Each structure stands twice: as C-alpha cells, then as structure tokens.
Amino acid sequence: MALETRTMTKDPILKVEHLSMRFGGLMAINDFSFEAERGDITALIGPNGAGKTTVFNCITGFYKPTMGMITMKQNSGKEFLLERLPDFEITKHAKVARTFQNIRMFSGLTVLENLLVAQHNKLMLASGYTILGLLGFPAYRQASREAIEVAKHWLEMASLIDRADDPAGDLPYGAQRRLEIARAMCTGPELLCLDEPAAGLNPRESHALNELLQTIRRETGTSILLIEHDMSVVMEISDHVVVLEYGQKISDGNPDFxxxxxxxxxxxxxVEDEEVEEVIEQIEVIEGGQGGINP
Ligand SMILES: Nc1ncnc2c1ncn2[C@@H]1O[C@H](COP(=O)(O)OP(=O)(O)OP(=O)(O)O)[C@@H](O)[C@H]1O
Structure with missing residues (x-):
C-alpha cells in the first residue's frame, strides 16, 4: 500500500483502527485503519462496492463493526468509542452528524421547519418534555427563539434564506443537498460526515456545494469526512484522501499524491497491478504529459 508521510503535528479528531465488517460470507471491510485530522476535509474514495458507506455506517452507529475501534476525540479532549454507542448518542453526545446518499428530509415541511426539527432534542429539553412549552415558560420561549436564529444562520450560509417558507420538496436538487448539510450543522457537530454530497449535482450546484463546505470548515472549524465519486469536488476541497478497494486501504495522502x-x-x-505502468504511459500520451485520475 502507498502511504504519503504527512509532516504536520497530528491531532486526529477521528481514529479508525483495524476496522472489519462481515456480512455473512462477505468481508466488506477488512482491517481498515485511517485517521481524520481536526479541522481537515478528509475524503474517503474508491470504486463502487469498495466499502465506503459501510465504513460510514460503522462510524455513525448504523452498523456495529465485527472488529475494530473507532475513537472520536472532541475539541475539549473528551473521547468516545463510537463502536460502543447507540446511533442517537453518537449525534447527541459525541457530536458526529451525517447526511445520506439518498436525500432524507421532510418534504412536506418548510425549509425552516426542517431545520427546527433537527433541533428537537434541545427544544424538548427546554419544554420540560411538553408541559413547560404548553404553559409558555420563558425558558422554552428563549430556546425557541435561539433555535430559529440557528436555523436562519444556516439558511443564510447555505444560500437558502429566500426559500425558508417553501416546502422542502419544492427545492431544486442541489438546494435540497445544501439543506441536508444545513440541517446537520444545526445539531452543532464537531465532525460532519457526508455520504456523496455531490451525487446528481450539475457543475454549478457542485461549485455551490464546494463553497458551502469550505465556508463551514473556515468559519466553524468543523472537521468534515466525505464519501465522494465526483473527483472535481474531492480534488478541489480535500486536505486528505483515503482510498478503499475491496474493503482495504490502498492509498492515503494529499490529493496530488x-x-x-x-x-x-x-x-x-x-486493471491488474502489472498493467499500471502501461496504462499510465497511455494516459500521459492522451493528456500531453499529465497522469492521474483527473477531475
Ligand atoms: N447490509 C448489508 N448486507 C449485506 N451486504 C452488504 C450490506 N451493506 C453493504 N453490503 C455489501 O458490502 C460491500 C460494500 O458496500 P458499500 O455500500 O459499503 O460500498 P460503497 O463503496 O459505499 O459503494 P458505492 O460507491 O456503490 O456506494 C458491497 O459488496 C455490498 O453489497
């Protein structure tokens, strides 16, 4: 396996160690280890069926791994072993949020309401699990105002504020993808996991997505882990790329490497390993001297 030596001081927010996941006779992930640095955009790439979503499902608690350890270290220094937590605690306590390959939202609710639902836990607590809310207690009214402010902030960031009162299902596809990310950000994550955020986007929408992710990283310091097939997104915004093939790591380094x-x-x-040199030569001839998987 090729490994680039990264020289910067290491401060991983996420450590995946010797992860394996078996489905019956299929070893979907086999002894896979990698680290995501705090504040970085880390991309997990690989051909179809390589095991990327399975890794995400293990990190976010949808699957319990067959073996391995997944450690999330928050900015405060507090550590969580994610493979031992139920999925709702991974969002609530470990502060890991995710989006899905297929958009999942409440399409009949407005765009703003979708972001308020994401803050349900906080609002329920302030409402004393309904009764204080019904009685209109000041603490609940304050929490509601704050939830609306958070939602409005993320609608501004995602360029969706003009659509706040429209049903989410009426948004164009690219805007729905940004809404999902805004919704995940309303939970205040330290690690944001995005499963193919650019899937189905046109180049203009992909560009808007890149800008949103870079703004999130720059302005909140949130670390981002993304699965992506769109190389224009991966190569433009990632600090670090990890490549999976048949459930095993085959490369790990910066995008150029x-x-x-x-x-x-x-x-x-x-192609087979022994054919690689020949294929690279062919690519260089076609591209006038530049090899590599191009955006
Ligand atoms: N719940 C499951 N039960 C059985 N097999 C599964 C399950 N989930 C994933 N797999 C298998 O594990 C392997 C890895 O699948 P996974 O979806 O993680 O790949 P991927 O890299 O995300 O693929 P894609 O890029 O196509 O989304 C595949 O062979 C898939 O069929």
Missing part, C-alpha cells in the same frame, strides 16, 4: 498513485489509477480503471 493520491491522484498520481498507480494503485489508485489501477483500482479506478479496473
């Missing part, structure tokens, strides 16, 4: 790694080129083109 990974894009020129023969193992990665071979995996994406579906």
């Amino acid at each position: 990974v894009k020129n790694d023969p193992k990665v080129i071979a995996a994406y083109l579906g």
Whole structure:
C-alpha cells in the first residue's frame, strides 16, 4: 500500500483502527485503519462496492463493526468509542452528524421547519418534555427563539434564506443537498460526515456545494469526512484522501499524491497491478504529459 508521510503535528479528531465488517460470507471491510485530522476535509474514495458507506455506517452507529475501534476525540479532549454507542448518542453526545446518499428530509415541511426539527432534542429539553412549552415558560420561549436564529444562520450560509417558507420538496436538487448539510450543522457537530454530497449535482450546484463546505470548515472549524465519486469536488476541497478497494486501504495522502498513485489509477480503471505502468504511459500520451485520475 502507498502511504504519503504527512509532516504536520497530528491531532486526529477521528481514529479508525483495524476496522472489519462481515456480512455473512462477505468481508466488506477488512482491517481498515485511517485517521481524520481536526479541522481537515478528509475524503474517503474508491470504486463502487469498495466499502465506503459501510465504513460510514460503522462510524455513525448504523452498523456495529465485527472488529475494530473507532475513537472520536472532541475539541475539549473528551473521547468516545463510537463502536460502543447507540446511533442517537453518537449525534447527541459525541457530536458526529451525517447526511445520506439518498436525500432524507421532510418534504412536506418548510425549509425552516426542517431545520427546527433537527433541533428537537434541545427544544424538548427546554419544554420540560411538553408541559413547560404548553404553559409558555420563558425558558422554552428563549430556546425557541435561539433555535430559529440557528436555523436562519444556516439558511443564510447555505444560500437558502429566500426559500425558508417553501416546502422542502419544492427545492431544486442541489438546494435540497445544501439543506441536508444545513440541517446537520444545526445539531452543532464537531465532525460532519457526508455520504456523496455531490451525487446528481450539475457543475454549478457542485461549485455551490464546494463553497458551502469550505465556508463551514473556515468559519466553524468543523472537521468534515466525505464519501465522494465526483473527483472535481474531492480534488478541489480535500486536505486528505483515503482510498478503499475491496474493503482495504490502498492509498492515503494529499490529493496530488493520491491522484498520481498507480494503485489508485489501477483500482479506478479496473486493471491488474502489472498493467499500471502501461496504462499510465497511455494516459500521459492522451493528456500531453499529465497522469492521474483527473477531475
Ligand atoms: N447490509 C448489508 N448486507 C449485506 N451486504 C452488504 C450490506 N451493506 C453493504 N453490503 C455489501 O458490502 C460491500 C460494500 O458496500 P458499500 O455500500 O459499503 O460500498 P460503497 O463503496 O459505499 O459503494 P458505492 O460507491 O456503490 O456506494 C458491497 O459488496 C455490498 O453489497
């Protein structure tokens, strides 16, 4: 396996160690380890069926791994072993939020209401589990005002404020993707996991997504872990790329390193290792001297 040496001081927010996940006779993830640095955008890439979503499902508690350890270290220094937590505690206590490959939202609710639902836990607590809310207690009214402010902030950031009162289902596809990210941000995550956020987006929508993710990273310091097939997104915004093939890591480094790694080129083109040099030469001829998996 190719590994780039990263020289900066390490402060991983997420450590995945010796992760394995078996489904019956299929070893979907096999002894996979990687780290995501605090404040970085880390991309997990690989051909279809490589195991990327399975890794996400293990990190976010949807699957319990067959083996391995997943450690989330918050900015405060507090550590959580995610493989031992139920999924709702991973969001609530460990502060890991996620989006899904297929958009999941309340399409009949307005855009603003979708962001208020995301803050349900906080509001329920302030309402004393309904009764204080019904009685209109000041603490509940204050919490409601704050929830609306948080929602409005993320609608501004996602360029959706003009659509706040429209049903979420009426938004164009790219805007729905940004709404999902805004909704995840309303939970105040320290690690945001995005499963193929650019899937189905046109180039203009992909550009808007890149800008949103870079703004989130710059203005909140939230670490981002994303699965993505769109190389224009991966290569433009990632600090660090990890490549999976058949459930195992084949490369790990910065975007330039990974894009020129023969193992990665071979995996994406579906050729045997010994054919890689020949394929790279062909690519260089076609592209006038630049190898690599291009955006
Ligand atoms: N719940 C499950 N039960 C059985 N097999 C599963 C399950 N989830 C995933 N798999 C299998 O595990 C392997 C990895 O699937 P996974 O969805 O993680 O890949 P992926 O890299 O995310 O693929 P894609 O890029 O196509 O989304 C596949 O062979 C898949 O069929």
